[in-house]
Amino acid sequence: MADEIRVPEDLTQLSDADLSALERDALAEFDRLNDSDTVTAELLERLEALASGIERLKAQATHREEQATERAAKREALRERIRPVEAVAEPEAEGEPEVPEATEEPAEDAVVETTEAPEAVAASATVFADALMNRLEARLQVREPSARLSEARRHQPTQPAPPARLAITAGADIPGVPRGGALDDLDALVEAVHSRARTLPVTSTPNARGYEGVPAAYVASARNEFEHTLEVRGGDLAQPSDVEELYRELVSRDKQEALVAGGGWCAPSETRYSFYEIGDSPAAVDLPSFGVNRGGIRWPDSLSLADVLPDTFTNATTPFLWTETDDILTVTGSTNKPCVRVPCPDFNEERLDLYGYCVTAGNLANDAYPEMTRQYLRNLLLAFEHVKNRHIISEMVTLSSAIVTGGEFDDADLPVYQQVYGSVALAAVDYRLRYGLNENAVLEVILPLWIKEMVRSDLAWRNGVDLLDVEEARIMQGFARRRIRPQFVDDWQVRGSGAGALGSATTQSAWPTSVDFLLYSAGTFALGNGMVLDLAVLRDSVLNAENDHTAAFFEEAHLVARFGHESRQYRVQISVNGNTGLNTTAGDNV
Numbered sequence: 001m002a003d004e005i006r007v008p009e010d011l012t013q014l015s016d017a018d019l020s021a022l023e024r025d026a027l028a029e030f031d032r033l034n035d036s037d038t039v040t041a042e043l044l045e046r047l048e049a050l051a052s053g054i055e056r057l058k059a060q061a062t063h064r065e066e067q068a069t070e071r072a073a074k075r076e077a078l079r080e081r082i083r084p085v086e087a088v089a090e091p092e093a094e095g096e097p098e099v100p101e102a103t104e105e106p107a108e109d110a111v112v113e114t115t116e117a118p119e120a121v122a123a124s125a126t127v128f129a130d131a132l133m134n135r136l137e138a139r140l141q142v143r144e145p146s147a148r149l150s151e152a153r154r155h156q157p158t159q160p161a162p163p164a165r166l167a168i169t170a171g172a173d174i175p176g177v178p179r180g181g182a183l184d185d186l187d188a189l190v191e192a193v194h195s196r197a198r199t200l201p202v203t204s205t206p207n208a209r210g211y212e213g214v215p216a217a218y219v220a221s222a223r224n225e226f227e228h229t230l231e232v233r234g235g236d237l238a239q240p241s242d243v244e245e246l247y248r249e250l251v252s253r254d255k256q257e258a259l260v261a262g263g264g265w266c267a268p269s270e271t272r273y274s275f276y277e278i279g280d281s282p283a284a285v286d287l288p289s290f291g292v293n294r295g296g297i298r299w300p301d302s303l304s305l306a307d308v309l310p311d312t313f314t315n316a317t318t319p320f321l322w323t324e325t326d327d328i329l330t331v332t333g334s335t336n337k338p339c340v341r342v343p344c345p346d347f348n349e350e351r352l353d354l355y356g357y358c359v360t361a362g363n364l365a366n367d368a369y370p371e372m373t374r375q376y377l378r379n380l381l382l383a384f385e386h387v388k389n390r391h392i393i394s395e396m397v398t399l400s401s402a403i404v405t406g407g408e409f410d411d412a413d414l415p416v417y418q419q420v421y422g423s424v425a426l427a428a429v430d431y432r433l434r435y436g437l438n439e440n441a442v443l444e445v446i447l448p449l450w451i452k453e454m455v456r457s458d459l460a461w462r463n464g465v466d467l468l469d470v471e472e473a474r475i476m477q478g479f480a481r482r483r484i485r486p487q488f489v490d491d492w493q494v495r496g497s498g499a500g501a502l503g504s505a506t507t508q509s510a511w512p513t514s515v516d517f518l519l520y521s522a523g524t525f526a527l528g529n530g531m532v533l534d535l536a537v538l539r540d541s542v543l544n545a546e547n548d549h550t551a552a553f554f555e556e557a558h559l560v561a562r563f564g565h566e567s568r569q570y571r572v573q574i575s576v577n578g579n580t581g582l583n584t585t586a587g588d589n590v
Contacts, residue, residue, distance in 0.1 A: 007052075297528060297561060384554075390492065396518060399562040403570065435565060439483075443519055450493075454515075461576070512574070524562060
């Protein structure tokens with residue numbers, strides 16, 4: 001038995017010849033052992049050792065070749081520094097007309113204007129291309145003697161660039177066609193579709209909902225292939241062959257006129273396919289939420305202190321006031337202590353509302369311009385969030401009391417700061433006393449988003465206040481001191497709905513003159529979340545016949561339930577004026 005071949009750990013001590021011979025012997029040994037019919041643990045261990053050794057031998061050989069190439073390049077560079085090779089003069093072709101030398105070498109990006117005949121134009125184009133060729137050859141430092149590439153061009157036939165072709169690539173599991181194989185024509189594609197369809201099960205899948213569980217298969221993909229393109233970027237021209245290809249393109253017949261044309265930039269304008277996007281998610285109302293498993297919910301009316309607290313306190317009320325006189329009279333039956341029975345509650349009911357969106361997109365349009373589809377879907381999703389927020393707030397308004405106006409709420413001469421905070425404070429005190437809440441109990445207030453800027457503007461008008469230094473914390477502090485948790489929401493009293501028309505199609509030049517707000521105790525409203533259906537991208541036979549698909553399909557169901565006793569709605573007259581009281585002169589006080 002021949003000695004086992006061992007690859008030493010240190011390969012630097014081997015000569016190039018020994019390294020090559022050892023790699024050859026190791027490969028032969030690996031092939032011999034790999035042909036064995038019996039696979040043992042010892043055999044696998046030996047094969048693993050040989051494979052590792054062969055890889056190290058190959059890596060060492062590659063490293064030595066790279067070092068040799070680098071040393072040769074350095075030697076050539078040093079030789080060029082000391083003894084540069086003189087360029088060999090180009091022999092002139094016999095019988096060719098002599099091209100006159102230009103007095104000034106044209107710039108690389110120069111444009112030459114001419115009114116000469118086509119023959120003169122072609123000659124000028126050749127001169128221009130030769131000058132460009134000389135510049136490129138000088139940049140690449142082509143030192144070895146060679147004939148001019150322009151001479152070689154004259155002996156080559158003109159070959160038009162082949163047109164683009166449609167390449168169809170097969171998918172997986174198609175009988176008789178390998179995965180990724182080429183389908184040469186439409187007949188081959190049709191046959192592949194039929195062959196793959198015959199292997200699919202029937203579509204009457206038990207318990208399938210919609211398209212869930214319906215069998216499908218990937219058959220093929222198609223793309224355009226261009227067999228000839230020429231693109232030049234900085235640093236691409238690294239070899240003389242690259243320069244030759246560029247030269248051939250420049251002196252072609254359809255490029256000669258472009259080389260000598262003038263009168264403008266000529267190049268078409270660049271097309272930008274991205275869209276300008278500015279919309280954002282709304283400042284949505286914040287409500288506690290719960291799940292709804294069926295079509296709606298029912299719940300009983302809750303009793304409050306207001307339901308059992310009488311306005312007067314007598315021997316006929318509950319609670320009752322019992323005096324000694326009443327106790328004497330009760331013997332004769334004229335007065336008895338009242339007793340009430342616990343009442344059966346009434347039940348409320350709310351049903352789910354369903355809302356969503358559906359978008360159909362063309363297959364070809366989506367493939368050619370996917371940015372358009374994405375931009376439309378993004379804005380549609382934002383619009384859906386705004387519409388949903390508006391619907392939830394409108395449900396809360398419907399479940400609230402009628403709008404309270406008059407009195408303190410109608411004084412438009414007061415500044416916004418005082419009118420808004422004063423009206424909210426009045427409403428909060430009245431609400432707490434009605435339902436027996438502690439004075440520190442926090443109440444919820446819903447206001448439109450734009451009221452914050454009105455308060456900020458009004459505060460900035462005041463004497464002694466920096467016009468640019470009305471911080472958000474100062475606005476929120478006015479509510480916090482009154483134990484109010486405000487929510488500033490979008491999609492309410494905007495875009496032409498309710499009081500004010502900020503955000504509508506007509507540009508506004510003044511602040512609204514009134515504002516509505518809701519006030520209620522925490523937990524009065526809750527948001528019920530029902531079914532959510534999101535099909536995303538959907539393709540079916542009907543839309544495929546029209547070369548379309550469903551780009552997005554979404555539905556969700558919600559309801560707004562008022563579990564609390566009451567939500568009140570107020571309307572306040574407002575005006576930005578910054579008043580802090582009457583400003584009088586000294587003479588007026590006399």
